[in-house]
Amino acid sequence: MNEAANGNYLDVQGLVKYFGSDRAVDGISFGVPKGRFLTLLGPSGCGKTTTLMCIAGLHKPDAGEISVGGALFTSVSQRAYLPPEKRDIGMVFQSYAIWPHMTVTQNVAYPLEIRKLSHSEIGDRVAEALRLVGLSDMAGKLATNLSGGQQQRAALARAIVFRPRLLLFDEPLSNLDLKLREQMRVELKRIQHEVGITSVYVTHDQSEALVMSDDIIVMSKGVIQQTGGPHAIYARPLNRFVSNFIGVANLLDGRIVRVFGPGRGEIEVAQGGDKVRLPCLLADGIGEGSEAVLSVRPENVDALRDPQGLGAGIRGEVIQTIFLGNCQDCRVRWGDFEWKVLAHSRERLRPGDRVYLRLDPEHTLAVRP
Amino acid sequence: MATEILTRPVEDAPTSRWHSIFTQENIATTLASLLVGAAVILPLFAIILSSFQILDSSGFGTEWGLDNYRSLLKDRVIYGAFVNTLLISSGATLLATFLGVSLAWINARTNCPWRGKLEPFNLIPFFLSPFVGAIAWHNLAAPKVGLLNNLAREILGIKGHLLNVDNIYGVIWVTGIFFTPLVYLFVVGSLRRMDPSLEDSARTTGAGLLRTTLTVTLPLVTPGILSGAIIVFVTSAGEFGVPFKLGAPYGWETLTTQIFTKAVGDDANHYLGAAMSMTLGAITAFFIWIQRRIIAPREYTTVTGKGFRPNLIDLGPWKWAALAYNLAYLFIAVLLPLVCLVIVSLHPVWEGRIIFTDLTFWNYKKTLFFWWPERIVSATNGIVNSFILAFIGASIAMILALVVSYMIHRTKGFGSRLLDFLCVIPIGFPGIVIAMGVLVTYIKTPIYATLWIILLGYITRFFPYGQRNISAVMLAVSEELDQSSRMAGASWLTTLKRVTIPLLKPGIFAGWILLFVIFLRELSISIILYSTGTETLSVGVYYLTNFENEPLTSALSVAQSVVLLLCVYFFRRIAGREALTA
Secondary structure (H helix, E strand, O other): OOOOOOOOOEEEEEEEEEEOOEEEEEEEEEEEOOOOEEEEEOOOOOOHHHHHHHHHOOOOOOEEEEEEOOEEEEEOOOOEEOOHHHOOEEEEOOOOOOOOOOEHHHHHHHHHHHOOOOHHHHHHHHHHHHHHHOOHHHOOOEHHHOOHHHHHHHHHHHHHOOOOOEEEEEOOOOOOOHHHHHHHHHHHHHHHHHHOOEEEEEEOOHHHHHHHOOEEEEEEOOEEEEEEOHHHHHHOOOEHHHHHHOOOOEEEEEEEEEEEEOOEEEEEEEEOOEEEEEEEEEOOOOOOOOEEEEEEOHHHEEEEOOHHHHOOOEEEEEEEEEEOOOOEEEEEEEOOEEEEEEEOOOOOOOOOOEEEEEEOHHHOEEEEO | OOOOOOOOOOOOOOOOHHHHHOOHHHHHHHHHHHHHHHHHHHHHHHHHHHHOEEEOOOOOOEEEOOHHHHHHHHOHHHHHHHHHHHHHHHHHHHHHHHHHHHHHHHHHHEOOOOHHHHHHHHOHHHHOOHHHHHHHHHHHHOOOOOHHHHHHHHHHOOOOOOOOOOOHHHHHHHHHHHHHHHHHHHHHHHHHHOOHHHHHHHHHOOOOHHHHHHHHHHHHHHHHHHHHHHHHHHHHHHOOHHHHHHHHHHOOOOHHHHHHHHHOOOOOOHHHHHHHHHHHHHHHHHHHHHHHHHHHHHOOHHHHOOOOOOOOEOOOOHHHHHHHHHHHHHHHHHHHHHHHHHHHHOOOOOOOOOOHHHOOOHHHHHHHOOOOOOOOHHHHHHHHHHHHHHHHHHHHHHHHHHHHHHHHHHOOOHHHHHHHHHHHHHHHOOHHHHHHHHHHHHOOOOOOOOHHHHHHHHHHHHHHHHHHHHHHHHHHOOHHHHHHHHHOOOOHHHHHHHHHHHHHHHHHHHHHHHHHHHHHHOOOOHHHHOOOOOOOHHHHHHHHHHHOOHHHHHHHHHHHHHHHHHHHHHHHHHHHHHHHHO
16 A cells, blocks of 8 residues: 555645635646655745645645545644644745754754654664765754755755655755755756655745646646646647746747647738738647647757748848857847747847748747647 | 764654644643733633623622723713823823933933943842832821921921922832832833934034934834833733832722722622723733834834944033933832831831831741741741742743744744734733732632632733743744754754754743743732732732731831842843854
């Protein structure tokens, strides 16, 4: 009895949590297979941290069920609730929550003392955890003498030292400076991989999510917008929110005029009297005649000079260029719309140039509004 | 690294409803809320009811009515007491505000020499008993037995007397100088925390020093000044010892001395006393409400909480005048009264002049040696009882304060807001009013005339002070520190013991000592609730000044002051070090 019926180690069903009359989490369901790293990604206030708190048992949900390894941890309908200290879940907090009145060793040994392990075993396991996070030489220091990054490592050691069923991260990198953050991303991922603990990670930083996760759940306003691997989320967003939140995209309202076959069709967009039809990939649930949003990332658009001979398409005027070495970051005005373009063309573009925008049809998407 | 989970097998959550209701957390917090609720609400309720009951002419039965309130306007003594209370509070507020603001400005914003060293001394009157201050000033400046008046007669050849504190002005004088630190504390904080760039930017626009002080500095600290002034007004209105010593015997009754007369003594009338208490309580609660709802939110400078290095104003040669001014305050408020008490306490009889051949320690023996057969029992009882009350009272109050603070800051919802409100109520009412409430509530229960009823009065009135000390620290300690302990597998109680309490230690310790000091010198609650055998230290002083003589009174007063000063000294030593680890 190690997994839920659907093969997930952590299973969340129909989770709802109110704050006053606010629905912070509005009936979400998801699962994480054993050993996987799942990220809940979304802007602040989207309910991701509340979801995490419910899994931890620090918040009680208003509806829904949470089970881990086949055991029921929370079930509102069955009035079941396991207090947080009985869940054996490791958690790394945003503020690290390293206890300032203890040394690093005392901090890390705490969960083992609670579990009444023998003195020598505690020593061994603490040493191993500290080695794993690279803090072996800080063991005797008071927690207040650690830098932010070191406190982060100590918090991680404390969370994994008792080999929890599940590891939860609540925006653990958001208080670090950029350089350290990038370094810790890789490190966290390495350590999680090494200990192999099923993990749920909460962040509002999309690049963090893309780098670290096996799976990503994009959330907004308490509901799940899209679930998938980092590549799928980036390359095939389902709707306008995900397109906009992950990376940069050109988004234009349009309508599907033709469907060629499974997942392919033609979208019509109009701007300032100019009306064009573009071949595109269709997101799930979009059919002929439906309203859709054209979504193209800047790197999938090229701007070509001398647009006369190139047939029907989008023709605009360059209004700004920044030379980046391998490409040019351009803004191209088309009617009232400003295209963001990473142009690869050999010729140097200049403001005022008339250009033709060539969209890569394999990366031109029609997504849900 | 192996991935097996330590110690415990996978376990389903219990599905019984009782499991989630009877948690350690729920039991502890519910118990504390009920206790606080009962302690605060019952006396208030009882006193309101009693104030509408009229004692009939036989002195046994009662009926409902408004007569008690009518006599507030019709009874000339009570009406006079009402007016005197307002006059004394206003006068003391003016004096304390003037002294407090000027001293705070000198210490926080000028280059007055030795300011750092003077700071702790300026707060000393706050920790001493104003009642003892009144006794000291009586011995200094009573018309006949006043030391200063006798010196004036002998040295300056003045006939009659130079000073007289046995009247309303004396009450205002002693109350004012003793409550000066309250204003000082509010204002010095605001001045220190003020962002110097606020003043700098005024100077860059061309405003001079005086203009900047008047148009920028002063308005910024006005809420602090007003807060301090209101606290002084309310505390003065509830002060019993000073008017009892310097006012009442000379025809200047106040509401507190009248409440006392109605609570004990030959013509005791609890119902009339309750009505007077209600009147006094209504006034003080109204002012505290204004302070908390209207003035405290406007204390701009407290918001930033950053450490600033304020601009110091160079006073030039006037800095010596500032120093002299500060030293003069300390001389008048601390040194002169204490020295006078020591002198008086060494005489068998006090007639206003020092007689070196008579000096003796006899008075200390009679009042302090509680194992000695010839002791004065009322005084020596007080010493033992007060230490018991202070120790147990401070401990219970801090445990209660801890749980209540936890509820207010770590739980959400109606209960936490209600508790927050309950904690403010006792601050709005003077000790003597709460004591009247406790008296009429418990007079027919077994705890009447025991130490327990005094303890109950102390804790009810003063536990919010402890709660504020803990809350201040708790606000600075992230909730995640508690949560991570729960996630590490510790129960609520273990978390409290191993994480929450150690982190709050500075606040708990500071609050404990503060309550210990307050309880050691407490008079206005004790005087209503004591009976033979349960005297407290201040009641002992009251007994001696009322039924014995001034030298004996002074001896016990000196002893009390020395203990209080020692507490403050240790408080500063230890709290200072503790605060570093926070």
